[in-house]
Amino acid sequence: MNAIIFSAIWGVLMMFTGAFVQSKTLPKYLAITGAALLFLLNGIELYNGTPIFNINGMNMLAITSMNLTFLEVIFAATLLFFMLSGRDVERVGEHVSEYFALIFFVLCGVSLSSTYNTLLLLFLGIEIMSIPLYVLTGADKRNLKSNEASLKYFLMGAFSTGILLMGIAFIYGGNTNASFYIDQIHLGVGKMPVMITVGVVLLIIALSFKVSAAPFHFWTPDVYDGAPTVFTSFMSTIVKAAGFFAFIRLFKTSFGPVQGQWQNLIVFITVATMLIGNVTAVFQQSVKRMLAYSSIAQAGFMLLALFALNQTADDGIILYSAAYSLATIGIFAILIKMNDYTIEGFNGLAKQQPLLGLVATICLLSLTGIPLTAGFTSKFFMLTAAVENGHKFWVVIVAVIFAAISAYYYFRVIQAIYFKEPSSAEPVIDAERVSGSFKILLAITAILILILGIYPEILIGWAHH
């Protein structure tokens, strides 16, 4: 709960900073402070078990160590994101502190959607996450691509909101407890009532949209591609992870007991997502767009948690969020500095910037799921969870086949970084854009990836706390 309040407060603070302070660099440091504060306060709550202000009226929030651990991961990622890419936020446009304010509002939404206990708060949380994102996507106002992405995102987001609400309505209608609390949904015995079934399908559709699962993923590549890269980084990691967490929490709490009745849909969505994400990513020339598709592909893997829906899956989704966020933020942080976003643009990176090349490689290896990186442990937990589920084993096989395919496009970048000569005379990265502290932070990112790859129980331990 600390997270909800303080992210809102900090958002307002940042908003006012924008109005009263002219400095362009101050907002960044303020934002870093804010993220650190959130990390700290949330950590305290996780450690002590009590918040500073109790706002949990009517028990509308579910404060568990797992939820807080997830938020802790989110805040850590945000902190890292601010530190790595804060300066690039400054370059997007002139409303720097407003951007940060919006990001804090998003974090408020994230906090809500990871601790909600009623469908109303889920809805509000998702909207609070989405609306600032529509804006951030269009933040680069003079860039037509950014405009376009923003409008597409907005229209389709609004559409999916309608579907989400329809789903909630049917759940409510079919729930003889007449409640929006997610733990009070009465499913009856045997087959679910038709209204709930319809509601469940609609919810799956709407939430799949939010986590960009096929066939509701269409907005993702365009929006991720069009949005200012620094916000893409934020959207594709932190926000997406939050979406997943919300998705899984809802279905585990409310519909877990009747998983058999909707698992087919998840199987379909999972497989389709993996297929489309991985296969389409293969042909991309732009690394940014490739990462957009890769985020779809990774979503497919995260969906396995929904497929499995057990304790291991819970651990897995936290790990996966951490691993995926770390790696993607790291690779985006480097991508932003690049002069050329195509794969050829990465040619010879290792030669000119060995550390950047190495970190990018570690991030990509982690995304591929190579052991010793966090990506592996998270994939491992997901697979274990899916096998443990005991049904439809073939999904797991499909998953690993696609994981192997994913190596194809991630390794194309690695090949460019290490094994190819620069394609043009000018440097791949302007040296002045790469500061010493940036390098140190990148190194820290890489080390974190490795630590999570070798000893993932740090995180899981918190969740089990």
Add this chain to the structure above:
Amino acid sequence: MLGTYTTFPELLILVPMLAGVICFFLGKNNAAKNVALFASIVTLCISLASLCYADEKFAKYNTVSYIWLKYIGSTYLVGLDATGRMLTLLTAIGFPLIFVATYKNDYKNSASFYGLMLLTQAGLMGVFCAMDALVFYFYWELALIPVYFLSSKWGGEKRIQATFKFFVYTFAGSLLMLIGIIYVYLHTPGRVFEDGTTSAHSFSINAFYQAKLAVSDQAWVFWLFFVAFAIKMPIFPFHTWQPDAYDQSPTSVTMVLSGIMVKMGLFGVLRWLIPIFPAATKEYAHLIMILSIIGIIYASCIAIVQDNLKKLVAYSSIAHIGLMCAAIFAMNAISVQGVLLQMFNHGINIIGLWIVVDQLEKKTGVKEISKLGGVAHKAPVLTILLVIIALANIALPLTNAFVGEFMMFAGVWQYNHWYAAIAGISIILAAVYTLNMIQKVFYGETKPLTESIKDIALHEKVILSVIVVCIFMMGVYPQPMIDLTKHAVKVLLTINQ
């Protein structure tokens, strides 16, 4: 110190790993080279020392276990048993040989090169020592990644595609194995850790051996493991990555790949596959043997028409590995013992073969057999050593490979006469391609390319002579190696009863 602070398996893994990391930070060319050589020799000494502590009563020198991931029941459990000891020895011998043999090669950015090489060694050591499925999988991949970078960075013209093919092949295979590991894991009994925590299942090898898998489950989980191992070995029809990878990798990496890394697959079958899936092993032994035997003949035939020297060696290796695979699945005392022996011998021989091929390529700049000829006039020592190694490769008596192949064939014959008879044709085919190669490369009149070549230098002579001595020693008196691994065979066969 040993047993209290550290143990053999730990040392075997840590020494190359640390040295590898150190290498990355060494700028100067020769520094990294020398550190790598020194570290590999130290490792060899440790490995040799561990031979003296093979007895049961030295258990504490040979196993180590730390709690690692207690929620899921994985322990960092590494240990040396008979098979592991033999293969770590091979690894420990192989690397210094390779380093010395390629000592004159100057690699661009050699610090990274040697660092990666040592990491590969650490990975290989880990694979051979791992006693926990998850640890095994970690090292399995750890051995792969550095090789990928080594080959892609320092390889031939088409290195990127070739290595990537290799990588994706093995990566896909190992992912399937990962699922298999998970599946078996979920059927293992739970365990209690020293600090009182419990986990529902366990990754330790004993737990895996105890996992009670229904026969119907074994029938398909078996294949998940097998595909991974089959790709690594590789056996027909999973082999197509290999000739390209061998051809395109820098020679020292090819030596690692063909001499040591392919043993990972065989080792995996022996250590993990067969004991965990005894029923499936029995059921599919025929099928796998048939595959292997097709592979033997097939690869031998291709080797006959191969013009690329490196690919020829690659195909010959496929044929030999196929035989080993078939022999494992014959599952009798003679064949398995033969495999264990041959794993070591094949490693030594093929490293020797690559050294010669590398010399030829370096001296002439080509690897097409048809462009060479008459080398024997110009480089008699090279020729003699090559002929010896090549003949060892085709298992001439009194060379090391003979004993192994003899036992393997004898074992396969016990399993099925026809399999052995058909596989035996490879003995003839092997002679055909080997002698063809010798004839075309070394005999006849010299050609423009071979006109001005010189004989090999002293250190190469020494290295090759060491290999040749090994070949004869192991060929005339293989009993020590048999004694080393005898116990492992018994254990394996009892588990599989």
Add this chain to the structure above:
Amino acid sequence: MNNVLHIVWLIPILPLIGFLINGLFRNSLSKSVAGFVGSAVILASFALSIFAFLQVKSGNTHLAHYFNLINIDALRIGFDFKIDQLSSLFLLIITGVGFLIHVYSTSYMHEEPSKDFAKYFAYLNLFVFSMLLLVMGGNYIIMFIGWEGVGLCSYLLIGFWFKNNDYTNAAKKAFIMNRIGDLGFLLAVFWLISKIGTVSYDEVFSATSLAKLSTTDITGITLLFFVGATGKSAQIPLYTWLPDAMAGPTPVSALIHAATMVTAGIYMIARSSILYSMAPVTQCVVAIVGLSTAILAATIALKQNDIKKVLAYSTVSQLGYMFLGLGVGAYTGAVFHVMTHAFFKALLFLGAGSVIHAMGGEQDMRNMGGLKKHMRITHLTFLLGCIAIAGIPPFSGFFSKDEILAAAFEASPVFWVIGVAGAMMTAFYMFRLYGMTFLGKFRGTHEQEHHLHESPAAITFPLIVLAILAVFGGFVGIPEVFVHGGHKLAEFLAPVFAQTNAYVSSHHAHEALSHNTEYILMGTSVLLALVALSYAINKFSKYQKTETASTGLAKVLENKWYVDELYDAVIVKPLRSLSAFFNNVIEKKGIDGLVNGVGKAVNYGGRQLRWIQSGQVGAYVLLMVIGMLVLFIIQFFVKNI
């Protein structure tokens, strides 16, 4: 001297030491030292062999176990030597003839550079080492080690002049054909191991082991062993390598391809005589193959013009006789023929070598003639060799060949008839050779004529020794009909074949040939040989070169029945095209195509799936709605994905 059997290991080790010295220091040794070392070690071995022979003769056989080659619970194979009558006899032949040929070589190879000279002696020593292992081994594995070892040395020596591609081709052919046989040998060993778990002679031939073998087993094992023998001893179908092997230096042909290595097959079957006796089917096969080889090779030899080729085919033919002997159960006779053949064939080869030496490398008999005047010792010894091989009493060849033919008659008169026909041809082509070479007028160039000379002592000495042996060697095996108890060799070898003979006599009623029959048989064969002989001398002492190409059967014979061409068409070419098919079609297009196809499919899929992402919101929403429809359909209509 009882200890000599305890140091028998020295017999093979000495040549090995010679090999190592000559091999390792070939760059620094002078020719005389190399030649001396090479010959001396063999001489020492020979001396030891004599002692060993004497020991054995006095009844001390010896089984030495040195260490275990393989020792696991399921299988124990020791590094064992077995010195008994059979092996000690072979020891004598190998080291004895071997020594003579070494001496001969010191002169014959003198023109080689000293490095190659030393290499040559190294190879030769290595060969003797391998051959000794072969015969001394106490089990089939040690025999096999030697078996492959001699194959290797033969390969190395045939291809000694490796610049010439034809030579190396011949070497390769020899090795590969041997390997085919070796496979048979190995399979037989595997069969033995799988049935009785041992390979040592004593254990295999023990009654308990033999009881474990069914008739099928024995037939199978013996047939496979025989396949091995056909490879090594150049029998149909694996004989074609031997004539080609004449590419090697002539002393090599004498030692390896006439006297010793090629008789390994006979040794092996004699060693396993009990198994063969228990397998009548195999015996029949052996006899027929042997006889056919004898005839086939003899017919080819009729029309060859290369002096060494004639001798080579004659070797094949004689080996055929030996197999005939083995096939009809005359093991002693076969071994006897091995011995006498070693003498006269080595003599003939060395003689031929002397001729070639004198002719400056010329091997074509059409360019020779009239050498009688120039090379007296060579001529005389050669003539003796010819008579011996033709089977004219009382030369050695007569006794051994006659013993085989007699046994063949016992088995079937048809065998005898064909055998005698072969013997006739033998007499004919040998004297054709003799006539063309030594009689008549010299047909070579002037330079050659000028160059003609008798060879030095190092060459003539072995010739003389061998000639003596060729003439008198037969007297160790005088048949019963002439002298009662005259067959000393049979007596000596009796312990080796005791078990076999006991088995045979207990299973087949055995009726000895009457003396009269035997006389008639002998007389007939000798008479026919004489006829052929005199016809040949008559015809070829006045031989003139003609340019007309031969036709009909003669052409077929000149081309060796086109067997090489047949093999080429039936085996070599199909194998190559099969390999090419594997390489180009299955590997590249099939498997690799499939693998790359997966990659391409993914790539193609990526390219196509991209188009779904049309960039238009309307299309996206439409697809989403369709997706919703699909989900509802799955939910309501599909039970289980």
Add this chain to the structure above:
Amino acid sequence: MNTQIIFILLSLMAIGSAVMMLASKNPVKSILWLIVVFFAISGHYILLNAQFLAVVNIIVYAGAIMVLFLFVVMLMNLNAETEPVKNYRLQFIGVISGGSLLLILLTFLMRTPVAQPVQMKVGESGLIGKLGMTLFQNYVLPFEISSVLFLSAMVGAVIIGKRN
């Protein structure tokens, strides 16, 4: 009986004007038709005795939101001609798939065997006092949280709307 007739009338009005909204080429007309829909829905609310929502619906949607739309449309000076050429095939597919979605949902939802009556015209739950109590007692948290939503919307509108 009365209730049913009113229900049917209101429903027809709602659906009819919704379709008209779709069909109108002129955006201004579409907006007007949409306002009619909102009025019809408010009518439904009244029928259901949800008076508060009925009023809010008119004020917020018809009053505020639609006027905003209208402003924008007028600002852009859009008229019928600005609608580009239609792709009939795509539209057809759209209508078909939307229709099938409706069909499939209705088929299954109408299968419920038991009739579940809806309380018409009576009941306190929709009255403003009741709702006010609920909102400020039980729903304080979401109410406060929604301020964040508005804040972010405001900030967003500022960022996007402000000319550089």
Add this chain to the structure above:
Amino acid sequence: MDIKAYIALSLTLFTTGIIGVLVRRNAIIVFMCVELMLNAVNLLLVAFSKMHAVSPAAKASLTYASDAQIFVFFIMIVAAAEVSVGLAIIVMMYRNTHSIDVNFLNRLKN
């Protein structure tokens, strides 16, 4: 009235909205169609609240049936916020391209 009638009505409106999104290319109209969808949901929620109001369990809680109507209230709040942002985006787009045709937007594809 039976709840089925409301479901049918609401779904029809909802689907009309969807079809509108599918067939219209004017961004503003598309957005309006989304609003229509939201209204359909609102109507359904109110109907459900009144349905639950008569169920036996309703008497247990005072706020029982009000929940859904509060939800509708929040939906309106969100809709208002969305509209403000949405229209701002559309206007921005129009300022840059002088078009509000959604299919005109295809710089980002594949």
